[in-house]
Amino acid sequence: xxxxxxxxxxxxxxxxxxxxxxxxxxxxxxxxxxxxxxxxxxxxxxxxxxxxxxxxxxxxxxxxxxxxxxxxxxxxxxxxxxxxxxxxxxxxxxxxxxxxxxxxx
Amino acid sequence: xxxxxxxxxxxxxxxxxxxxxxxxxxxxxxxxxxxxxxxxxxxxxxxxxxxxxxxxxxxxxxxxxxxxxxxxxxxxxxxxxxxxxxxxxxxxxxxxxxxxxxxxx
Numbered sequence: 001x002x003x004x005x006x007x008x009x010x011x012x013x014x015x016x017x018x019x020x021x022x023x024x025x026x027x028x029x030x031x032x033x034x035x036x037x038x039x040x041x042x043x044x045x046x047x048x049x050x051x052x053x054x055x056x057x058x059x060x061x062x063x064x065x066x067x068x069x070x071x072x073x074x075x076x077x078x079x080x081x082x083x084x085x086x087x088x089x090x091x092x093x094x095x096x097x098x099x100x101x102x103x104x105x
Numbered sequence: 106x107x108x109x110x111x112x113x114x115x116x117x118x119x120x121x122x123x124x125x126x127x128x129x130x131x132x133x134x135x136x137x138x139x140x141x142x143x144x145x146x147x148x149x150x151x152x153x154x155x156x157x158x159x160x161x162x163x164x165x166x167x168x169x170x171x172x173x174x175x176x177x178x179x180x181x182x183x184x185x186x187x188x189x190x191x192x193x194x195x196x197x198x199x200x201x202x203x204x205x206x207x208x209x210x
Contacts (some may be wrong), residue, residue, distance in 0.1 A: 012149055013146065013149060013155070016142050016145050019144075021169070023138055024133055024173075024188070025173055027135050027139070028177055029177050030128055031177075031179055031183075032178060035179060041118065041122070044114060044117055045118075047114075051152070061126070064129075066201060068134070069133055072133055074133060074136055078194055079133055080202050082136065082191070082194070084192070089183055093180065
């Protein structure tokens with residue numbers, strides 16, 4: 001980081017928090033886009049009576065995300081837990097919406 | 106979505122899943138960047154003996170993320186749960202790393 005010699009600790013904190021806020025906004029918008037896609041998957045599977053779950057797909061997703069996490073120097077355990085959290089919410093959302101589709105996309 | 110008349114349901118599923126995979130890769134890299142920033146916050150606060158937690162900051166973050174979620178048509182409840190999950194992991198990570206700093210950034 002560009003730790004300017006004249007920057008006070010409070011200014012550094014402000015600077016880092018501004019970055020965290022920007023990253024969080026980007027994350028929220030990406031999550032929204034992800035939900036749009038999983039919603040379409042749910043609708044598609046319901047319309048064409050496709051199998052609701054696909055364990056092979058999910059395994060593949062977890063393995064890929066763990067590899068991506070390692071490349072990005074993010075704890076792969078965290079990446080996997082995070083993925084499971086998001087997928088659980090997608091399922092809960094589908095169930096709450098009365099959808100018959102429980103895709104774990 | 107551009108549901109080409111000749112696209113089979115299987116092809117549509119493939120297309121949507123390719124988007125989900127792209128979005129997930131972006132999310133993992135953004136999460137990695139978020140962790141880099143929170144780690145720096147942790148180090149800064151430890152070095153300058155700044156207060157570890159800041160409830161006002163966290164309240165502000167939740168309110169902002171809920172507003173962003175609404176703008177993005179994402180369930181604000183989900184956005185808040187998601188934020189709490191990530192923050193809990195940040196704290197767990199700090200504790201596991203032996204840091205004395207428990208910032209909930």
